[in-house]
Amino acid sequence: MIPAFVLLASASPRRHDILNQLGVVHGVLRVPAPVGEDEPRLPGEAPADYVRRTARDKARQALAWLAADGRPDDIPLDWPQDWAQAPILCADTTVILDDDVLGKPADALQAAAMLRRLSGRTHHVHTAVVLAAHGHLLETCQISEVRFQPLDDADIEQYCATGEPFGKAGSYAIQGRAAAFVTHLSGSHSGVMGLPAHDTMHLLQQASALPSRR
Template sequence: MSQTASPAPEPWVYLASQSPRRHDLLTQWGVRCEPLLPDPDEDAEALEAVRPAEAPAHYVQRVTRHKLDAAVARLQRRGLPPGPVLCADTTVALGRDILGKPASKADAQRMLQRLAGRSHQVLTAVAVGHKGQVWQALSRSQVTFGEWSSADIRRYVETGEPMGKAGAYGIQGLAGLWVQRISGSYTGIMGLPAFETAQVLRAAGLRLL
C-alpha cells in the first residue's frame, strides 16, 4: 500500500520588526510571522544611533545584529517557545552620509532635497538567530531620483509617507513617481531583500518554496 507523504510544516519566524512591509513580504513568500516587538521600557531608538565616521554598511549590519540580540533576549525573557528570530534594518546613504528616519517634516524635506536628481545607496541588512546560531546577509542597491521641485517635495512630505522611513521615502508608495531607475533589489529597497532573506532562512533550517 502506498503512503502519502505528510505535508512539510509551514515555515514561520518571530519577526522583530514593526514594519508592515516586512510582514507583508514574508507572508507573500509563505512564511508565517509571529510578532516579537520591544517592551515599552526598551529603548529601541538608541540602537539606531550612528557612531562617528561609521561607514553605512558597517552601521546597518551592526544595528541589525544589536536588534537581533535584543529580540532573542526578549524571546527568552518572555518564556516563549523557541523558534527562529528575524531582524532587518535599512539605511539610505549619500556617499558616506547616513540618512536615517526623519525627525520632523522639515528634516524630511531637507533629506529629499539632497536626494533629488541624484543617485544614492540603499542598504538592508537581514539577520536570523536560531538555536544559538546567527546568519546574516547584506543587500546593496542604488536608486536614482529625477528632479523634484520644492513644491513637489512639500506636497509629498505633507502626505505623511516619509515619516518613519530611512531617507524619508518609501519606494513602494508615492515616491516611486520620482524614481528614475534602480539597480539591485527592489524588495531590499522596500526593507527586506528576497534573495538574501531566503538565504538566511534556509541556512536556519526553514523550508521555503
C-alpha cells in the same frame, strides 16, 4: 526547505507583507525600544558595517526580550506550541548619500531637507538581515542603488503632506508615491522596502540546515 515558523522582530508592516508574499508563516515580536533604531554610527564605521551592527543589535535584544518572557501581541490558536523556539528575523535599512546616514525624519522640515539632498542624485540603500536560529546569528546585507529625478519644492511639499516620509529611512517609501521619483534602481526592490526577498529566503534555507542549539 525553510523553517516552518519564524518570529519577525519588527513592527514594519512592509516586512510583514514581504514575508506573507513569500509564504513564510510568521508571528510578530514588537520588542520595546529597539537598540538599533537610528543608532549613531561609530567613528570611522563604514555604512555596510553600521547597518549590519544595528541589525545584530536588534536580534540580540529580541533574543534577550524573549528569554525574559517577552511575548508577541497576540498568539493565534494555530501557532505551533514551540513558537518561542522559532528563528528570529531582524532587519535594518538605511539610506546612504555622500557617506552620510539618512535615517527616519523627526519632522516635516527634516524630511524635506533629506528629499532635497536626494533630488536628482543617486544614493544607496543598505538593508541588513539577521536571523537568530539555533544559537547562531546568520546575516547578510543587500545594497541597492537608487536614482531620483530632480524634485522641486512643490513636489517635496506635496509628498511630505501625504505623511508617507515619516517612519521611513531617507524620508521616502519606494512602494508608495515615491515610486514616481525613481528613475533607476539597481539591486533589490524589496530590499529598498526593508526586507530583500531573495536574501531572506537564502538565510531561512541556511537556518533549516543548522543543528539545534537553542
